[in-house]
Amino acid sequence: MGKEESSQKKENKLKALIKDLPEVKFALVIFLAVIVLILILDKFLSDKNGFLGNILSEVYGLSFDILVFGIMIVIFNKIAENRRQIKRYHEEIDDYRHWDEKEAGFRIAGIIRRLNKKKVTSINLSGCYLKERNLSGIYLIGANITGANLEGADLKEANLQGANLEAARLSKADLSRANLRETNLTEAFLEDANFYEADLQKAYNRGWGTVIFRGAEFELANLQEVHFDEASFRNANLNQANLQGASLRSCYFEGADLSYANLKKSILTGTSFIKSNLDSANLQGADMKSYYKERSHGGPIHEITKLCESNLEKANLRGVNFHEVDLTGVSLIEADLRGAKNLTIEQLSKIKTLYKAKLDLELEHKVREKYIYLLEKPKE
Numbered sequence: 001m002g003k004e005e006s007s008q009k010k011e012n013k014l015k016a017l018i019k020d021l022p023e024v025k026f027a028l029v030i031f032l033a034v035i036v037l038i039l040i041l042d043k044f045l046s047d048k049n050g051f052l053g054n055i056l057s058e059v060y061g062l063s064f065d066i067l068v069f070g071i072m073i074v075i076f077n078k079i080a081e082n083r084r085q086i087k088r089y090h091e092e093i094d095d096y097r098h099w100d101e102k103e104a105g106f107r108i109a110g111i112i113r114r115l116n117k118k119k120v121t122s123i124n125l126s127g128c129y130l131k132e133r134n135l136s137g138i139y140l141i142g143a144n145i146t147g148a149n150l151e152g153a154d155l156k157e158a159n160l161q162g163a164n165l166e167a168a169r170l171s172k173a174d175l176s177r178a179n180l181r182e183t184n185l186t187e188a189f190l191e192d193a194n195f196y197e198a199d200l201q202k203a204y205n206r207g208w209g210t211v212i213f214r215g216a217e218f219e220l221a222n223l224q225e226v227h228f229d230e231a232s233f234r235n236a237n238l239n240q241a242n243l244q245g246a247s248l249r250s251c252y253f254e255g256a257d258l259s260y261a262n263l264k265k266s267i268l269t270g271t272s273f274i275k276s277n278l279d280s281a282n283l284q285g286a287d288m289k290s291y292y293k294e295r296s297h298g299g300p301i302h303e304i305t306k307l308c309e310s311n312l313e314k315a316n317l318r319g320v321n322f323h324e325v326d327l328t329g330v331s332l333i334e335a336d337l338r339g340a341k342n343l344t345i346e347q348l349s350k351i352k353t354l355y356k357a358k359l360d361l362e363l364e365h366k367v368r369e370k371y372i373y374l375l376e377k378p379k380e
Contacts, residue, residue, distance in 0.1 A: 082118065089115050093128065100129045100149065109133040112140070121159070136174075166209075185211045185228075195221045205231060250293065250303050270303025273310045280314040289323035289342065309352075322347060332357045333378075345370065353378045 089111050096104040108128050112135065115123055121141040125148050132152040142162045152172045159179045166186045176196040180203050187209035194217045204227035205211040211231045218238040229249040233256050240260045250270040259279040268288045288307075292300040309329040316336050323342035328350045336358045337343065345366045348354065354367060354374040367374055 086115065086118055086120055089120075090124070093124065096128065098127045098129075102131075104128075105130050105133045109135060112138055166206075187211065191215055193217070197221060200226055202226065203228075205229070268305060270305055272306045274306050274308045276307075276310045278310055278312045278315050281312070282316040283320050284316045285319040286317075287321045288325050289321045290325060327351050331378075334358075337363075348374065 092111055093108055096108050105128075108125070108130060112123060112125075115121075116139050121139040122143055123140060124144045125140070126144050126146040128145075128148045130148060130150050130153055132154075133150075134154045135150075135158060136154045136156040137158060138155070139159045140163050141159055143160070144164050145160075145168050146164055146166045148165075148168045150168060150170045150173050153170070153174070155173055155175045155178050157177045158175070160183055161179050161181045162183065163180075164184045165188050166184050167188065168185075169189045170193050171189055171191040172193060173190070174194045175198050176194050178195075178198045180195075180198055180200045183200070183203045184206070185203055186205040188205075189212050191212055192215045193213070196217055197220045198218075199222045201222050201224045203223075207229070211228060213228075213236050214232050214234045216233070216236045218236060218241045221238070221241045223238075223241055223243045223246055225245045225247075226243070227247045228251065229247055230251060231248070232252045234252050235255040236253070236257070238256060238258045238261050241258070242262045243266050244262050244264045246263070246266040248266060248268050248271055251268075252272050253276045254272055254274045256273075256276045258273075258281050259277050261278070261281045263281055263283045263286050265285045266283070266287075268283075268286055269291050270293065271288070288305045290302065290304040293303045305325045307325060307327050307330050311331050312335050313331055313333040314335060315332075317332075317340055318336050319339045319341065320337075320343075321341045322344075325347065327347050330351045332351060332354050334356045335354075338358050338360055340360070340363075343363065345363070348363070348367060349371055351374065355377050357375075359367065
């Protein structure tokens, strides 16, 4: 079975070569014509071992050598021409770089697709103007897109794996179902961008710069193991998003929808969730403790994790580290807090309700002693 598949692949490659190189097709026709002529002469030749017979044998061998040599020259010329064309496309992009006009965007978008046809994906698009351009399904694996303007661009199902998007502008861009694995999004501006079902696994921002996701759409997106410390997700929709193992220190999730999101074992220290919706979210084993952040100038600052007035109904909070977390006005209806770490009765005294919440027995006993009303059904 393996040999048949290998033979089929070789046959397909040969067909593709003949199709792409008409010169090879022409050479094969000439060669076959010469062979037919030699066979005809050989049939009617009386003295096959004589002078003319030897000449025919030499012609046959020479024809084959010329064919092979000719095909090699054609292939090498084609490869060289292909490289020259790719270089010319890159030079054209250089000509349009930093030209902030629609025409430049149209031309660059066309060049990208032509380069993709030649299997080129690592393209330098730094500083390019691609605002509102249709780039759906393009391949920009490992591309340099720093500082580019892609506002409102259509990047549906695009492959940007490993690309450098540092300081790029992608507000209102459509990146639904796009591959953004391991991309550098340091200081990128992605306000109101659409990441529906996009794959951002291990995407990151470097320590010296933040990234703006304000109002972005992340429903069903994969954000496992992302490193977005100090990023802004204000009013973003992360419904059913997978953020397992994510590093989200000192982030801003004010007003964000994280209902049914998976935040298992994520790092959320110093992060603000004020008025966010974490209904049925899974935060099992997450680290939410407040901490002191070192600064280059002055002393350390106290980064307090804030869940003020957020909705954590039916949330899985087992094993979460609540050290110095502000829980003022939080709704914990049917939340699972068993095994929570550093959760004090003082913190729980400030919450809105613990109705039907699951607590460790010791903590539940303290609540019943001092704040029994928290366990009662809240008034409408």
